[in-house]
Amino acid sequence: MFEFGLLGPLTVTYAGVPLQVGAARQRALLASLLVDANRIVPADELIARVWRGDRAGNARANLHTYVMRLRRTLAAGGAPDPIVTRPEGYLIEVPDEALDLNRFDALVSEARTADPERTAALLEEALALWSGSPLSNVPSEVLHREVVPGLAERRTLALEAYIDAELALGHHRDLVVRLREVTARHPLRERFWTQRMTALYRCGRQAEALECFRTVNALLTEELGIEPGEEIQELHRAILARDPRLGAPAPRIQVRRHDLPGDIPDFVGRSAELERLLSWPYRDGPGGRVLTIDGMAGAGKTALAVRAAHRVADRYPDARLFLDLHGHTPGREPIEPAAALDVLLRAVGVPGDRVPARVEERTAMWRAELAGRRVLLVLDDAASAAQVRPLLPGDGSLVLVTSRRRLTDLDAADTLSLDVLSPADAAALLARLAGEPRAAAEAGAVADVVKSCGYLPLAVRIVGSRLRGRRVWSIGYLARRLRESWPGLEEFVTGDRSVADALRLSYERLTPDERHLLRLLSLLPPATVDACMAAALADVGVDWAERLLEGLFDVHLIEQCGPGRYRLHELVRRSANATARDALTDASRREAMSRILGG
Numbered sequence: 001m002f003e004f005g006l007l008g009p010l011t012v013t014y015a016g017v018p019l020q021v022g023a024a025r026q027r028a029l030l031a032s033l034l035v036d037a038n039r040i041v042p043a044d045e046l047i048a049r050v051w052r053g054d055r056a057g058n059a060r061a062n063l064h065t066y067v068m069r070l071r072r073t074l075a076a077g078g079a080p081d082p083i084v085t086r087p088e089g090y091l092i093e094v095p096d097e098a099l100d101l102n103r104f105d106a107l108v109s110e111a112r113t114a115d116p117e118r119t120a121a122l123l124e125e126a127l128a129l130w131s132g133s134p135l136s137n138v139p140s141e142v143l144h145r146e147v148v149p150g151l152a153e154r155r156t157l158a159l160e161a162y163i164d165a166e167l168a169l170g171h172h173r174d175l176v177v178r179l180r181e182v183t184a185r186h187p188l189r190e191r192f193w194t195q196r197m198t199a200l201y202r203c204g205r206q207a208e209a210l211e212c213f214r215t216v217n218a219l220l221t222e223e224l225g226i227e228p229g230e231e232i233q234e235l236h237r238a239i240l241a242r243d244p245r246l247g248a249p250a251p252r253i254q255v256r257r258h259d260l261p262g263d264i265p266d267f268v269g270r271s272a273e274l275e276r277l278l279s280w281p282y283r284d285g286p287g288g289r290v291l292t293i294d295g296m297a298g299a300g301k302t303a304l305a306v307r308a309a310h311r312v313a314d315r316y317p318d319a320r321l322f323l324d325l326h327g328h329t330p331g332r333e334p335i336e337p338a339a340a341l342d343v344l345l346r347a348v349g350v351p352g353d354r355v356p357a358r359v360e361e362r363t364a365m366w367r368a369e370l371a372g373r374r375v376l377l378v379l380d381d382a383a384s385a386a387q388v389r390p391l392l393p394g395d396g397s398l399v400l401v402t403s404r405r406r407l408t409d410l411d412a413a414d415t416l417s418l419d420v421l422s423p424a425d426a427a428a429l430l431a432r433l434a435g436e437p438r439a440a441a442e443a444g445a446v447a448d449v450v451k452s453c454g455y456l457p458l459a460v461r462i463v464g465s466r467l468r469g470r471r472v473w474s475i476g477y478l479a480r481r482l483r484e485s486w487p488g489l490e491e492f493v494t495g496d497r498s499v500a501d502a503l504r505l506s507y508e509r510l511t512p513d514e515r516h517l518l519r520l521l522s523l524l525p526p527a528t529v530d531a532c533m534a535a536a537l538a539d540v541g542v543d544w545a546e547r548l549l550e551g552l553f554d555v556h557l558i559e560q561c562g563p564g565r566y567r568l569h570e571l572v573r574r575s576a577n578a579t580a581r582d583a584l585t586d587a588s589r590r591e592a593m594s595r596i597l598g599g
Contacts, residue, residue, distance in 0.1 A: 001015065001095070001098060002079060002082060002094065002098050003099075004030075004037075004099045004100070005131070006031065006034055006100060006101045006134055006135060006151070007100045007101060007104060007129050007134055007151070008130060008131030008132035008133070008134065009131070010027050010030065010031050010034075012030070012074070014074075015079075019076060020073075021070070023069070024139045025050050025051075025139075026069060026070050026073060027137065027138050027139070028049060028050045028139055028143070029046065029050050029066050030092075031049075031140065031143060032045075032049040032140070032143065033046075033083065033090060034094065034099065035101075036091075038093060038094060040086050040088060040089050041089050041091060043063060043088070043089045043090070046089065046090065048142055049140050049142045050063070050140065067083060067090060071083055082094060101151070103126075103129060104126050104129050104154070104158075105154075107122045107125055108122075108126050108154070108157075108161075111123050111161065111165075117169060119161070120162060120169060123158055123159075123161055123165065124162060126158055127155070127158055127159060127162060130155055133152075134147075134148050134155075135147070135148055135151075156186065156189070159182065160191050160192070163175060163178075163179070163192075163195045164195070167195065167198060167202075167248075170248045172199040172202040172248055173199075173364070173365075173368035173371070174368065175195070175196075176196075176199050176203060179195055179196035183216075187216075188219065188220065188224070190216065190228060190229050190231070190232050193212055193213075193215075193216040193228075193232060194231055194232045194235055196209075196212055197209040197212045197232070197236070197239065202246070202248040209239050210236070210239060213232065213236045213239075216228055216232065257321055257347045257348065258313075258319070258320045259321060259322050259347075260309050260313065260322050260376075260378065261322060262306075263310045264303050264306070264307065266429070267303060267307055268425055269421050269422065269424075269425030269426075269428065269429065270300070270304055270307075270421075270425070273304060273416060273418065274304065274307060274308060274311075276416060277291060277293075277304070277308045277416060278312065289397070289399065290401065290414070291399070291400050291401070291414050291416065292400075292401040292402075292403060292407045292410060292414070292415045293305055293400065293402045293403075293416050293418055294402070294403050294404065294405060294407065294416075294417050294418065294556065295404070295419070295556055296506070296556035296569065297328065297404055297502035297506050297556075298457060298459060299418045299419070299456065299457060299556070300421075300457035301402040301403075301404075301418055302380050302381070303457070304418065305378055305380065305400045305402050306322075306378065308400060309322075309376055309378050309400060315374065315376075316374045316375055316376035316398060317374060318370075318373040318374050318375050319348060319373070319376070320376040321344065321348075321378070322377075322380065323340060323343060323344065323378070323379055324381055325340065325379055325382045325383065325388075326381060326383075327382050327383035327384075327387070327403060327404065327509075328381055328383075328404060328502075328505040328509070329505075334384075334387055336387075337359050337363075337386075337387060337389075337390040337391060340387075340391055341355075341359065341362035341366055341390065341391065344377075344391065345362065345365060345369065348369050348375075349369075350369060363391075366391070370393040370396075370397055374396055374397065375393060375396075375397040375398075376397070376400075377391075377393065377397060378400045378401075378402075379391060379401045379402070382402065382403040382405070382407065383403070383405070384403075384407070385409045385410040388401055389411070401413070404555055404556055405554055405555050405556075406553075406554045406555075406556075408554075420454060420455040420457070420569070421450075421456075421457055422455070423447065423450060426450035426453065426455040426457075426460050427439070427443075427446050427450050429450075429460050430446055430449060430460050430464045431446065432464075433461065433464025433468055434468055434475065435468070438467075439475065442475040442476055445474070446475055448482075448483075449463060449478055449479050449482060452479065452482035453482075453492075454569055456571055458497070458499055458502060459499050459571060462493065462494045462497055462499065463482070463491065463492065465494045465497075466494050469494075486574070487574045487577050487578070489503075489571065489575060492571070499571055499575075500575055500578075503557075503572060504575065504579075506557055507557070507576070507579065509555065510555070511551070513538075513544075513548055514551050514552055515579075516538060517534060517537070517538045517545070517548045518552060518558075518576045519576055519577075519579055519583055519584060520538055520580070520592050521568055521573075521576065522568065522573050522574075522575075522576035522579075522580050523577070523580060523584075523589060523592065523593065524537075524596075526567070526573070527567065528561055528562070528565045528566060528567045529549075529565070529566055529567070530564050531543075531546035531549060531564060533596055534546075534566075536595045536596045537592050537595060538592070539591075539592075546564075549566050552566075553566065558572070
């Protein structure tokens with residue numbers, strides 16, 4: 001089947017194979033027939049279009065010759081002859097679907113009676129048929145004077161209707177850049193300026209909308225000596241008056257999402273932290289309300305964020321979203337902002353084919369989609385502020401971010417640094433997991449177990465789950481196993497949860513110098529260290545040692561217990577010591593200890 005293209009350079013394909021119409025007058029003849037497809041075109045009219053109005057005596061004979069040549073060209077691929085000879089002229093038989101101009105007209109006609117969403121889709125499909133200026137490779141002055149302007153006008157009208165439909169759908173933010181380009185190409189087309197002013201005003205850019213009016217007013221005055229029409233002048237007056245009728249359609253999310261994980265039923269403690277989160281004096285900034293929860297691996301950051309999210313969920317009716325950023329997931333790199341934005345945009349109903357390619361454009365679309373909406377977003381396990389920053393929506397939304405790193409460079413964010421549980425809360429959690437009567441009967445052993453866990457929620461949950469599955473174990477027996485397992489972490493494993501694995505993922509994100517210092521610190525007995533001691537231990541300068549200590553503190557692998565004083569959590573010490581046994585030679589250990597003892 002033939003396919004012909006007029007909405008750009010003239011093109012011909014048959015059965016998907018392009019056919020080359022090389023001779024200039026053959027192209028002019030074919031285009032002259034196609035613009036009146038399935039209708040007889042008089043010979044005189046064809047001659048005028050092909051020979052630029054020159055009606056010399058041999059013109060009709062030349063026309064007959066060129067028709068024959070065109071037939072041979074079109075038949076080159078074995079195609080049937082679509083050109084029909086009539087006494088008064090010629091016609092070309094083309095099914096409607098085989099000519100892009102006919103498909104364009106059909107889509108535009110269907111769009112006239114459709115709802116705005118369907119209208120926008122139909123007109124977008126119609127406009128996509130255009131590949132440039134119509135008949136741009138056809139050398140016919142008559143066609144370019146009499147036919148091409150009409151084709152271009154049909155395209156322009158379709159574009160106006162498409163933009164109207166997009167404005168009706170509330171997509172004004174997506175149109176601002178496009179309308180800047182459209183008004184540059186059609187500076188005297190008032191309708192485009194009206195649409196651009198409307199889009200800018202709905203984006204809160206009143207001054208730019210008014211500047212557009214001044215621009216088009218000057219253009220029309222200088223070029224045509226006339227004033228702008230009544231429609232654009234009325235819009236100008238409405239913008240000056242901030243007429244509420246100019247507002248965008250009611251914002252809507254096409255797909256409402258409520259995908260928070262379930263609240264943890266055996267959540268224990270954190271009452272002060274939870275109260276602080278729920279009563280925070282929020283600051284509205286470029287990213288709306290942003291709260292970060294940081295802490296060491298296994299501190300219960302996600303559990304706290306999810307519980308807080310459930311407590312405030314009813315304040316955010318438009319969407320409640322949860323996204324794992326995989327800052328510390330085994331076998332996975334942290335999710336890139338562009339990929340995260342793709343997930344978020346689809347979650348609020350943006351079709352995949354509308355998601356822009358560049359991360360900056362995705363961020364802009366994400367904020368535009370959430371403008372005027374109340375959305376709760378939990379970003380779990382962030383690797384860095386740079387990963388989070390492009391994902392922050394605009395004002396009106398709440399974002400809860402969890403991270404093992406202190407995100408102090410995340411603008412407009414309030415931060416809660418999560419410590420381990422208090423001894424009492426750790427004991428209550430173990431009792432909840434192992435059974436209250438069982439725990440009450442061995443209160444002393446419970447205290448020993450949670451102390452061996454370093455009061456870390458993940459460790460308590462793991463040993464509690466082991467107790468629950470081993471009814472013949474006493475809590476005292478477990479306490480002995482934990483004491484005898486030092487310095488390893490073999491007892492802190494159940495199913496796919498492991499304290500050693502969680503800490504190792506934090507360790508792997510360190511710089512080589514930070515890893516080396518952490519291994520050396522694990523050789524020391526439990527005590528506090530300062531930059532001078534760390535410098536001697538690692539054989540580096542004091543300033544560099546202090547920077548390394550601060551880096552370890554920022555990712556919660558050491559604790560700060562006073563100005564310039566640091567210590568390792570006991571489980572971190574065990575994990576780093578296991579690594580040190582493999583990474584450090586006996587000689588390097590002795591040298592490090594000798595330096596610190598000599599200092």
